[in-house]
Amino acid sequence: MTSDPRHPTLPFPHVSVIGAGLMGAGIAQVCATAGCHVTLRDIDGAQGAKAKRAIEASTAKLVEKGKLTAEVRDAALAHIAFTDALGAAAQADLVIEAIIEDLAAKQALWREIEELAPPSTVFATNTSSLRVADQAAVTDRPDRFLGLHFFNPVPLMPLVEVVRTDAADPAIVARAVDFVRRLGKEPVLAHDTHGFIVNALLIPYLLDAIRLLERHGGTIADIDIAMKLGARYPMGPFTLLDTVGLDTVLHTTRAMQEEYRESRFQAPPTLERLVAAGRLGRKSGKGFYDWSVEPAVPIEGGP
Numbered sequence: 001m002t003s004d005p006r007h008p009t010l011p012f013p014h015v016s017v018i019g020a021g022l023m024g025a026g027i028a029q030v031c032a033t034a035g036c037h038v039t040l041r042d043i044d045g046a047q048g049a050k051a052k053r054a055i056e057a058s059t060a061k062l063v064e065k066g067k068l069t070a071e072v073r074d075a076a077l078a079h080i081a082f083t084d085a086l087g088a089a090a091q092a093d094l095v096i097e098a099i100i101e102d103l104a105a106k107q108a109l110w111r112e113i114e115e116l117a118p119p120s121t122v123f124a125t126n127t128s129s130l131r132v133a134d135q136a137a138v139t140d141r142p143d144r145f146l147g148l149h150f151f152n153p154v155p156l157m158p159l160v161e162v163v164r165t166d167a168a169d170p171a172i173v174a175r176a177v178d179f180v181r182r183l184g185k186e187p188v189l190a191h192d193t194h195g196f197i198v199n200a201l202l203i204p205y206l207l208d209a210i211r212l213l214e215r216h217g218g219t220i221a222d223i224d225i226a227m228k229l230g231a232r233y234p235m236g237p238f239t240l241l242d243t244v245g246l247d248t249v250l251h252t253t254r255a256m257q258e259e260y261r262e263s264r265f266q267a268p269p270t271l272e273r274l275v276a277a278g279r280l281g282r283k284s285g286k287g288f289y290d291w292s293v294e295p296a297v298p299i300e301g302g303p
Contacts, residue, residue: 010034010182011093011175011179011182012092012093012094012175013036013093014036014038014091014092014093014094015028015031015036015038015039015092015093015094015095015096016038016039016041016088016089016091016092016094016095016096017031017038017040017041017095017096017098018041018042018086018089018095018096018097018098018099018109018113019041019042019099019100020040020041020044020047020050020051020082021042021098021099022152022153022245022283023098023150023152023154024040024042024051024096024098024099024126025040025051025154026058026150026152026153026154026155027096027098027126027150027154028051028055028080029058029059029076029080029154030150030154030155030184030185031096031183032077032079032080033068033072033076033155033183033184034182034184035075035079035182036079037079037081038080038081039080039081039082039083039088039091040080040081040082041082041083041084041085041088043084044084045084048082048083049082051082052080052082055077056077058153059073059076059077060073086112086113086116087116089113089116089117089121090116092117092121093121093122094122094123094124094179095117095121095122095123095124096124096125096126096148097109097110097113097123097124097126097127097135098126101127101129101130101248101251101255102251103130103134103135103255106127106130107134107135107138110123110138110139111138111139114138114139114140114141119140121141121144122144122145122146122172122175122176123136123141123144123145123146124145124146124147124176125145125146125147125148126147126148126149126150127149128149128195128196128199128248128252129195129196129199129251129252129255129256130194130255131193131194131259132145132146132147132163132165132192133165133167136165136167142165142168143167143168143169143172144168144169144172145167145168146162146163146164146165146168146172146173146176147161147162147190147192147196148160148161148163148176149196150185151198152243152244152245153243158185158186159186159188159198160180160183160185160186161187161188161190161196161197161198162176162177162180162187162188162189162190163190163192163196164189164191164192165192166192173189177189193259194255194256194259194260195252195255195256199252199256200256203249203252203256203265204264204265205237206237206240206249207264207265207266207267207268207271208264209223209227209236209237209238209241210237210241210268210270210271211268213238213270214268214269214270219298219300220238220288220289220298220299220300221298223236223237223238224236224237224238224239224298238288238289238298239288239289241281241287241288242281242282242287242288242289242291242296243281244281245281245282245283246271246274246275246279246280246281246287247275247280249271250267250271250272250275253265253266253271274287274288279299286299287299
């Protein structure tokens with residue numbers, strides 16, 4: 001693929017990513033690597049600077065591993081602009097929201113962007129659990145609003161759930177599917193229900209692992225090893241929980257419990273306590289494991 005963001009064959013030549021956290025930075029990186037011109041916006045300038053360093057480190061590692069050429073890396077970095085203003089949305093073909101998993105916050109953001117973006121701009125949310133239609137409802141373009149659910153870490157995870165609402169224009173959905181493929185990802189179509197496909201199946205599994213730990217059915221290390229070797233999963237549930245982020249899992253759990261009112265989506269006390277204690281997983285240095293040492297060691301006994 002050409003690295004020129006003005007190339008007419010790119011589905012969305014100019015992408016505005018809102019939120020420069022772990023997910024937003026990763027989304028900006030893969031879009032820029034594919035040749036899009038990207039503006040990464042965060043209201044916190046320090047977070048934007050942190051995202052810039054993270055993207056530079058991530059692309060350097062990919063070059064070191066031979067998965068990216070230095071030329072493509074340099075072009076990608078040159079295609080990302082960092083800002084604390086929303087104005088770039090006015091020039092974007094696609095706006096991807098990647099802020100906190102809170103419906104009210106997302107709706108407030110979309111109301112602002114709606115005032116800036118031209119009618120042709122497509123809106124996409126990276127929500128992992130909230131219904132897309134509830135966000136689209138505060139805009140005048142439900143036909144041009146969909147979900148693009150990337151997975152962490154974005155540069156390495158190959159899947160993107162393309163979430164379509166009943167109001168979504170099929171041509172826009174097809175364009176989004178093409179876009180995801182251009183990013184080197186594999187798209188799957190998901191209907192607009194809480195949790196979509198992956199989290200509807202994954203979250204109960206992760207919560208059951210915590211409940212098993214709470215009733216002393218196994219240690220953190222033994223449960224992780226058992227699922228890796230017995231179920232052939234690439235990582236155990238506690239390693240995955242720490243990788244996703246315990247706060248993200250808790251937000252997702254609460255949203256799905258609110259929707260389905262099923263006991264399998266009820267957050268276990270241990271998850272609530274860890275998040276309250278600031279032990280969020282890899283990103284905070286500690287979760288179920290202590291990630292400040294190499295290799296990471298399980299922290300048995302709870303917070």
